[in-house]
Amino acid sequence: MSTALQFYVSTLLVYFGVNIIAGWALNLQYGLTGVMNFAFIVFQAAGAYAAAVVTLGSPHNSYQSYIGGWSLPWPLPLLVAAVVGGLLAWLVGLFALRPSRRDFQAIVLLSVSIIATVVVSSETSWFNGSAGLAAIPQPFASRVSGGLSAYGWFYAGLTALVCLATYLVVHRLTRAPWSRRLRAVRDNPLSAAAVGIDVDRERMTVFIVGGALAAVSGAVVVQFVGSWAPAGWDYGETFFFFTAIVVGGLGNNLGVCLGSAIVWTGLIEGVRFLPQLSQSNLADALPGIAVGVLIVGFLWLRPPGLIPERRRDLRSRLETRAGSKPGSALDHLSQGDLV
Amino acid sequence: MTAAGPSAVEDGVILELDSVSRSFGGVHAVDHVSFSVPRGEITGMIGPNGAGKSTLLNLISGVEVPSSGRIRYEGYDVTSESSHGHAARGIIRTFQKSSEFGQMTVLENLLAAAPNRRGASVWGALRSRRYWYADEQEALEKAGSLLEQFDMAFVGDEYAGRLSTGQRRLVEIMRALMASPRLLLLDEPCSGLSPAARHGIEGHLHRLRDEGVTMLIVEHELGAVDRLTDSVVVMAQGQVLAIGAMDELRENPDVVEAYFAG
Numbered sequence: 001m002s003t004a005l006q007f008y009v010s011t012l013l014v015y016f017g018v019n020i021i022a023g024w025a026l027n028l029q030y031g032l033t034g035v036m037n038f039a040f041i042v043f044q045a046a047g048a049y050a051a052a053v054v055t056l057g058s059p060h061n062s063y064q065s066y067i068g069g070w071s072l073p074w075p076l077p078l079l080v081a082a083v084v085g086g087l088l089a090w091l092v093g094l095f096a097l098r099p100s101r102r103d104f105q106a107i108v109l110l111s112v113s114i115i116a117t118v119v120v121s122s123e124t125s126w127f128n129g130s131a132g133l134a135a136i137p138q139p140f141a142s143r144v145s146g147g148l149s150a151y152g153w154f155y156a157g158l159t160a161l162v163c164l165a166t167y168l169v170v171h172r173l174t175r176a177p178w179s180r181r182l183r184a185v186r187d188n189p190l191s192a193a194a195v196g197i198d199v200d201r202e203r204m205t206v207f208i209v210g211g212a213l214a215a216v217s218g219a220v221v222v223q224f225v226g227s228w229a230p231a232g233w234d235y236g237e238t239f240f241f242f243t244a245i246v247v248g249g250l251g252n253n254l255g256v257c258l259g260s261a262i263v264w265t266g267l268i269e270g271v272r273f274l275p276q277l278s279q280s281n282l283a284d285a286l287p288g289i290a291v292g293v294l295i296v297g298f299l300w301l302r303p304p305g306l307i308p309e310r311r312r313d314l315r316s317r318l319e320t321r322a323g324s325k326p327g328s329a330l331d332h333l334s335q336g337d338l339v
Numbered sequence: 340m341t342a343a344g345p346s347a348v349e350d351g352v353i354l355e356l357d358s359v360s361r362s363f364g365g366v367h368a369v370d371h372v373s374f375s376v377p378r379g380e381i382t383g384m385i386g387p388n389g390a391g392k393s394t395l396l397n398l399i400s401g402v403e404v405p406s407s408g409r410i411r412y413e414g415y416d417v418t419s420e421s422s423h424g425h426a427a428r429g430i431i432r433t434f435q436k437s438s439e440f441g442q443m444t445v446l447e448n449l450l451a452a453a454p455n456r457r458g459a460s461v462w463g464a465l466r467s468r469r470y471w472y473a474d475e476q477e478a479l480e481k482a483g484s485l486l487e488q489f490d491m492a493f494v495g496d497e498y499a500g501r502l503s504t505g506q507r508r509l510v511e512i513m514r515a516l517m518a519s520p521r522l523l524l525l526d527e528p529c530s531g532l533s534p535a536a537r538h539g540i541e542g543h544l545h546r547l548r549d550e551g552v553t554m555l556i557v558e559h560e561l562g563a564v565d566r567l568t569d570s571v572v573v574m575a576q577g578q579v580l581a582i583g584a585m586d587e588l589r590e591n592p593d594v595v596e597a598y599f600a601g
Contacts, residue, residue, distance in 0.1 A: 172464055173461065173465065176459075176465075177457075180447055183442065187440035188438050190422075191434065192440075193421070195517070311444060
């Protein structure tokens with residue numbers, strides 16, 4: 001395999017890992033809880049900027065304008081990004097989640113996304129405005145010998161580690177009774193509140209957790225590519241993430257992996273290999289068109305996605321327990337337990 | 340059933356409404372309603388369409404906040420409390436339209452309503468499974484017990500959204516019971532059901548009453564109201580028209596004119 005091909009493949013793997021982390025974050029918010037976070041890309045961008053400015057050296061010695069400049073070593077930028085993403089989510093959630101209707105929330109969040117891009121592009125002292133940040137140091141770059149391809153494989157391994165750590169968190173969250181409360185909020189918020197679930201609090205909590213994880217995904221990608229600018233996180237990017245989780249399977253962590261592979265790696269990368277058919281900009285527009293067709297097709301024909309949300313079979317656990325005792329496990333419950 | 344004053348809650352009264360009103364723009368959906376609900380009984384609420392029954396149930400359960408007036412539950416002022424706050428106190432409701440968690444199984448529907456469990460918060464969820472498993476198992480057994488009592492064990496792992504209307508009504512009632520209610524508010528629990536399913540639900544509600552659960556039921560089907568309730572509040576145009584047993588109400592000319600004659 002040539003060096004260029006090796007670097008290309010390792011880059012694909014890094015992006016695959018980043019998109020899986022981001023997909024899991026959005027899956028918590030939308031797939032499990034029904035929060036239509038149309039500002040999702042803003043939280044990934046916030047993580048990327050946070051990681052960038054704490055990794056870069058002092059801005060006084062730089063040709064770029066930015067805040068921070070602490071030269072923090074890996075993995076501290078990831079942790080800073082998570083905190084920044086969570087805090088930003090809390091701040092945005094305070095007003096964006098205020099309307100009880102999901103469509104209203106979605107409209108507010110979409111507006112937040114558009115405003116965020118304009119503000120960050122215009123304000124040059126924070127993150128160097130529309131030019132964005134560049135020359136962001138790569139972690140352990142000086143210690144990895146073997147050139148570009150070797151570092152690509154090394155960083156793919158690092159990304160896999162972050163993916164694994166994220167999976168452990170996401171897996172715990174989605175298998176615990178808490179996820180049932182989130183799905184109750186998604187299925188019927190009014191009923192959920194009527195049986196004692198604090199709908200606003202659960203939405204805010206998952207918004208913060210998802211925001212923190214999205215920010216981590218941004219931190220991982222920015223430390224690999226070494227640059228970040230507003231043009232890369234336009235509001236339209238959010239819908240690629242939505243497509244990935246809808247195609248893969250809402251509410252299913254494995255489905256998110258498959259959806260990310262199909263949409264981000266298969267579709268968006270795949271069109272690069274199509275032959276040039278004309279001089280128009282059709283090739284550039286193809287990923288967007290394909291993603292649009294894909295999401296509409298799945299929502300019409302297969303809304304649960306390729307790997308639907310797993311059905312939690314609990315009766316067997318009940319019966320196993322009952323079978324392990326003489327008589328029924330339910331016998332010891334008195335009628336009084338009902339009230 | 341007694342007309343309630345603004346004083347402290349009487350013994351034997353679980354819920355007291357004091358001049359409760361709710362307006363939407365210029366429309367008085369609920370207009371200075373006062374009555375109390377006796378503990379351990381089934382109280383019915385009837386009235387023609389638009390009488391304000393469902394709005395009143397929304398006010399009592401915290402879905403909406405009254406424009407004026409006071410609601411006291413067990414002596415506490417719960418007028419402005421949220422819906423989940425009401426549930427935490429033991430006021431649990433069901434809805435006129437089936438409102439199950441459709442993409443969750445029946446058992447999961449029930450477990451979602453089990454209060455105060457470990458693992459039901461993000462911090463509990465982040466801890467190891469050992470931290471919350473015993474608690475979860477206890478809730479699961481309670482849910483299993485309810486399924487047995489309502490003859491619904493065979494659908495425990497079915498998606499609630501795929502059940503028949505009658506079965507979904509039972510899921511809602513079981514889910515309400517999982518939340519350990521002291522006051523159960525039922526909005527037309529028998530509507531849209533076959534006579535057999537209606538009879539089954541009535542049987543379950545009678546049994547719950549015998550076990551000490553207080554209920555306030557909005558119901559259109561007068562036969563069911565007759566069989567189920569100890570006393571009935573008749574509403575018309577947002578106001579209480581009369582309060583009493585069904586036999587008495589049938590003799591009341593105002594009630595006959597406003598409701599029975601129709």
